[in-house]
Amino acid sequence: MSDVVLRADDLAKTFRLGFLRKRIEAVKQASFEVRRGEIFGYLGPNGSGKTTTLKMLMGLVFPSRGRAEVLGRPVPDRQAKRRLGYLPESPYFYDYLTPEEFLDLVGALFDVKRADRRARADRLIERVGLSSARGRPLRKFSKGMLQRIGIAQALMGEPELVVLDEPMTGLDPIGRKEIRDLMLDLKREGRTVLYSTHILPDVEMTCDRVAMIFAGRIRNVGPLSELLTARLLSTEVCLRPGAAGLPDLPQGARKIESPDGLVIDLPADADVDAFLRAVLAAGARVHSLTPRRESLEDLFVREATSQRQGAT
Amino acid sequence: MRRIQAIAWNTFREAVRNKILYSLLFFAVLIILSALAMGNLTLHEEIRMTRDIGLFGIDAFGVIIAIFVGVNLLYKELDLKTVYTILPKPLHRWEFVLGKWLGMLLTLAVQMGVMGLVLGLTLWWQGAQFDTPMVKAVWLLFVNVMLVTSIAVFFSAFSSPFLSGFFALGCFLVGRSVPDIRALAAKLGPLAKTVLETGCSLMPNMHLFYPSGAIVGAEELSVHRDFVGASYLLTSTAYGMAYSLIVLILAMLIFRKRDFV
Numbered sequence: 001m002s003d004v005v006l007r008a009d010d011l012a013k014t015f016r017l018g019f020l021r022k023r024i025e026a027v028k029q030a031s032f033e034v035r036r037g038e039i040f041g042y043l044g045p046n047g048s049g050k051t052t053t054l055k056m057l058m059g060l061v062f063p064s065r066g067r068a069e070v071l072g073r074p075v076p077d078r079q080a081k082r083r084l085g086y087l088p089e090s091p092y093f094y095d096y097l098t099p100e101e102f103l104d105l106v107g108a109l110f111d112v113k114r115a116d117r118r119a120r121a122d123r124l125i126e127r128v129g130l131s132s133a134r135g136r137p138l139r140k141f142s143k144g145m146l147q148r149i150g151i152a153q154a155l156m157g158e159p160e161l162v163v164l165d166e167p168m169t170g171l172d173p174i175g176r177k178e179i180r181d182l183m184l185d186l187k188r189e190g191r192t193v194l195y196s197t198h199i200l201p202d203v204e205m206t207c208d209r210v211a212m213i214f215a216g217r218i219r220n221v222g223p224l225s226e227l228l229t230a231r232l233l234s235t236e237v238c239l240r241p242g243a244a245g246l247p248d249l250p251q252g253a254r255k256i257e258s259p260d261g262l263v264i265d266l267p268a269d270a271d272v273d274a275f276l277r278a279v280l281a282a283g284a285r286v287h288s289l290t291p292r293r294e295s296l297e298d299l300f301v302r303e304a305t306s307q308r309q310g311a312t
Numbered sequence: 313m314r315r316i317q318a319i320a321w322n323t324f325r326e327a328v329r330n331k332i333l334y335s336l337l338f339f340a341v342l343i344i345l346s347a348l349a350m351g352n353l354t355l356h357e358e359i360r361m362t363r364d365i366g367l368f369g370i371d372a373f374g375v376i377i378a379i380f381v382g383v384n385l386l387y388k389e390l391d392l393k394t395v396y397t398i399l400p401k402p403l404h405r406w407e408f409v410l411g412k413w414l415g416m417l418l419t420l421a422v423q424m425g426v427m428g429l430v431l432g433l434t435l436w437w438q439g440a441q442f443d444t445p446m447v448k449a450v451w452l453l454f455v456n457v458m459l460v461t462s463i464a465v466f467f468s469a470f471s472s473p474f475l476s477g478f479f480a481l482g483c484f485l486v487g488r489s490v491p492d493i494r495a496l497a498a499k500l501g502p503l504a505k506t507v508l509e510t511g512c513s514l515m516p517n518m519h520l521f522y523p524s525g526a527i528v529g530a531e532e533l534s535v536h537r538d539f540v541g542a543s544y545l546l547t548s549t550a551y552g553m554a555y556s557l558i559v560l561i562l563a564m565l566i567f568r569k570r571d572f573v
Contacts, residue, residue, distance in 0.1 A: 108318035
């Protein structure tokens, strides 16, 4: 069994819009692999080409260049789709159906027998916490409930690979946590999860590897630990000054007032030991000391900025 | 087969839960029942009036519903983005189009069945029967509606509902007038005649499905007499099905190549 469940190889998509057939390059170059059993994050700002890439992988949009393979077969392939679950961005479902009816329809599309469909639908409705709403038409569902039934329909075919397009968008913190937990559960069950997002804290909590796309071009692919530099960016010291006040701050340090006292942000090259000795000698009380290394947000902003500068 | 059946059943269920269709059905039934009042204005022609107005109601509302629902059939899936959830499932795009079309036909069959039932009850109330000519006439109208649906679905595979409706209605009106256009062509010069004859050959001849009053051979066809024979019924049905199939295959080919942005 191959270790790679999804491969995008130099994918590109150009749309031609309007009467003058204006060229819009939604995706310029997307190459990445998703490995079996991992949670893979596909990150990028709004309009960067995430959804178009996923639509190419799902066979909804035909690539202008490149090729894609899902579960060892070229896209679109019905055999591969049998082992795949997909939740589109801001999903819309047949709102006149109840969750049971909708999941029954999806099950039938996977050629699941009627009795099995019912059992699976019951299990999934329970799993996504919609038992109390099973008889209610989807038009009466909140955004969070729709997202949950969306996840349930993505799991109806018992897929090996689950692809979720912006699953956290529009959810409150509890809803986001539930989706995160569900993705981790799927991973524990041995399934592979690929999801697109621009909500970075969720990525740090869930993803084994990520790909970042900016203006239609993939900039970074790999494990977060490799993408984020280990180098120190700054050291944050929280303290309450003593009666003697503060000693002179090292060059480049910033002083920020906080309810508990002061936050001193020391540059990476500052002598932290010497500074601590000086403030303690001046009678200050040090509450905390935090070395700040590059976060996913820093990397994301750095890449987005360099992409924008490159474009101008 | 299970996948096509699932899409067809869902399309039917959507139509059954759509209040607009009930309104159209209500008006169709109202027109059929209006034949009772209109009949009183005639001299001993009440039953003839009920048959004519009843068939007109089934025909007109069948076509209106076919165009109205047909042009929205695929467009609505794109507009409401439900297609993004359904097409990534293990389903061929042609299966999706075929399922939608079959669901639509089932809806129309039920609607026309209800209209036929109301017409039958009206005739029974007047002491007449919903006899074999009437059954044949309603069957031909159903084949016609199937053809209109296929044409509406074909246009909706690549254009907006407004344009699709406009084109489908145009095809229906021209298709119904094929004998008149041919008669006109016979009186024109060779170039105009060739153009009109070619046009008539390409357009669906929907006059075949509403032949009451037409002269075939030396005899006038009428639902009030023997109407058409089995061979006419068979050839017209085969023509309607073949034309529908060709148009539907074209719709599937267009749908197969579409990007769902």
